[in-house]
Amino acid sequence: MFQKILQIHSTDNVLVALTDLSKNDIIEFKNECYTLQNDIAAKHKFAMKHFVVGDEIIMYGVLVGKATQSIQKGELIHTHNIKHASNENYKKQNDYHWTAPDVNKWEERTFNGYLRNDGRVGTANYWLFIPTVFCENRNLDYIKDALLQQLGYAPSHKYRKAVSKLISAHKQQTDTATLTPQFLLQEEDIIINDRLFPNIDGIKFLNHEGGCGGTRQDSEMLSKLLASYADHANVAGITILSLGCQHLQVDLLLQDIKKRNPNFNKPMYIFEQQSAVSEELMIAEAIQKTFEGLIEVNKVERTPQPLSKLCIGVKCGGSDGFSGISANPAVGYTSDLLVALGGQVLLAEFPELFGAEQNLVDRCVTHQAADKFTHLMKAYDAQAKAVGSGFYMNPSPGNIKDGLITDAIKSVGAAKKGGTAPITDVLDYTEPVVKPGLHLVCTPGNDVEATTGKAASGATLILFTTGLGTPTGNVVCPTIKLSSNTALATRMSDIIDIDCGGVITGEKTLEQMGEEILEYCIKAASGEIIPKSVELGQDDFIPWKRGVSL
Numbered sequence: 001m002f003q004k005i006l007q008i009h010s011t012d013n014v015l016v017a018l019t020d021l022s023k024n025d026i027i028e029f030k031n032e033c034y035t036l037q038n039d040i041a042a043k044h045k046f047a048m049k050h051f052v053v054g055d056e057i058i059m060y061g062v063l064v065g066k067a068t069q070s071i072q073k074g075e076l077i078h079t080h081n082i083k084h085a086s087n088e089n090y091k092k093q094n095d096y097h098w099t100a101p102d103v104n105k106w107e108e109r110t111f112n113g114y115l116r117n118d119g120r121v122g123t124a125n126y127w128l129f130i131p132t133v134f135c136e137n138r139n140l141d142y143i144k145d146a147l148l149q150q151l152g153y154a155p156s157h158k159y160r161k162a163v164s165k166l167i168s169a170h171k172q173q174t175d176t177a178t179l180t181p182q183f184l185l186q187e188e189d190i191i192i193n194d195r196l197f198p199n200i201d202g203i204k205f206l207n208h209e210g211g212c213g214g215t216r217q218d219s220e221m222l223s224k225l226l227a228s229y230a231d232h233a234n235v236a237g238i239t240i241l242s243l244g245c246q247h248l249q250v251d252l253l254l255q256d257i258k259k260r261n262p263n264f265n266k267p268m269y270i271f272e273q274q275s276a277v278s279e280e281l282m283i284a285e286a287i288q289k290t291f292e293g294l295i296e297v298n299k300v301e302r303t304p305q306p307l308s309k310l311c312i313g314v315k316c317g318g319s320d321g322f323s324g325i326s327a328n329p330a331v332g333y334t335s336d337l338l339v340a341l342g343g344q345v346l347l348a349e350f351p352e353l354f355g356a357e358q359n360l361v362d363r364c365v366t367h368q369a370a371d372k373f374t375h376l377m378k379a380y381d382a383q384a385k386a387v388g389s390g391f392y393m394n395p396s397p398g399n400i401k402d403g404l405i406t407d408a409i410k411s412v413g414a415a416k417k418g419g420t421a422p423i424t425d426v427l428d429y430t431e432p433v434v435k436p437g438l439h440l441v442c443t444p445g446n447d448v449e450a451t452t453g454k455a456a457s458g459a460t461l462i463l464f465t466t467g468l469g470t471p472t473g474n475v476v477c478p479t480i481k482l483s484s485n486t487a488l489a490t491r492m493s494d495i496i497d498i499d500c501g502g503v504i505t506g507e508k509t510l511e512q513m514g515e516e517i518l519e520y521c522i523k524a525a526s527g528e529i530i531p532k533s534v535e536l537g538q539d540d541f542i543p544w545k546r547g548v549s550l
Helices: 134-151 158-171 216-230 250-260 279-297 327-340 357-363 367-386 397-401 407-418 447-457 486-491 510-525
Strands: 014-017 026-029 032-035 045-047 056-059 062-067 082-084 110-115 126-131 202-205 235-242 268-272 303-306 311-316 344-347 423-427 437-441 461-466 479-483
Touching (some): 126 216, 126 279, 134 235, 134 279, 216 250, 268 279, 327 437, 327 461, 327 479, 357 367, 357 407, 479 510
Parallel strands (some): 126 235, 235 268
Antiparallel strands (some): 056 062
């Protein structure tokens, strides 16, 4: 029978509605009856006891808020009667003992990836265009239009066809309002170019708004970020476009690439516009040299690789009240499986770990890692407070509407993506992952800035959970979307790859869901399945300027 409510942890003093509940409904739980004082929408919470002002609200077994007014037993818990609260005096207190999941059936499994000279393995084989400054974005757009269309990498032509149909109808004096969107998107007459280079999964472009005009520190950080993308395991070759006079000089970028990887030897072509005869000739030469490079990197083929070579970033965005119950802990079980197999997992979004710190600090395998996490968290929050903000202001209107009413509630549920494994290391923004195991990576919670940062640290796949629906991907890292609820997976089936709603209905356990997710990752890493974010061309990339972004 479908369960209507859930107590996530045995010490919680709130219950979560798994379906819409009505005022005056009587809910029975553990031999106690609760008469609801309000309508309680699915994903929201109600009080298990009477609270007075200042009483602690416990969820996931930790402090997530305090009552700001009297709250009756059975009353809705929301922003009008509680505020964020969490333990902010965290420090490493205990050694952490972990029982890894049984991975016997996975130990001999492999995926078909691209083995690089340094031993890392890519899940895709991309050619990457990098501008050192925003002045070159337009030139990148010209090249993008030319290469993607002709080489078979352009996204669906259906929108161009839709415009053609509108133009045709208008010329024939047909009322365009009578044409349905379904008719406009019919694709039966669309011709898609075959790919000339079957072993190249895409040609990608890192358009950005930096490189000059801001602070020198911003350009230096951008250089490190661009270097991390040039060195990424999913990138086979690089074309760099520079203006010439910008802050981010090509020499600085090349130095950062060599610092990151002294043995870097990918094919790389550099073009500087102020040294060129003309813009047209520079673009033509860039296209010609890149084509020659594509011929070479197309010779690289996928080969069987152990699952220990996978590096998966875990991310949530557009979260809801079910995210911390279904999709996030299911991904957490996948994370534990991969860590037990010797792989790498990256958990980031530091503003969305606010309230979960003590558990994470205790899981750090060294005091140095725990201290680094503590320092980065407190410095980041202090920077936010200095401009009148703070981590506590992180939940978005959409989060709050769907049950994530304090940052601690959001954060503790978000941290579930990291499973229960020990934390091997803590990485600052753009620091590369070099050890096996679970890592914490300092990034904002902002969807694109966070995925940008995970890829910078080395993620070759990203598992992205959502309860509301977020059309986000990454330019070099295939991003897999998982819904926390089946209604979303049905409504936005064009962007969702995996439906975790069966955990809510009781049709699947978290362990079963986690194993399904790992199976999907193996297929995506092998190129057998193309995640929808890749099919849709969701090649998002936003550098973090280290200012206040939550």
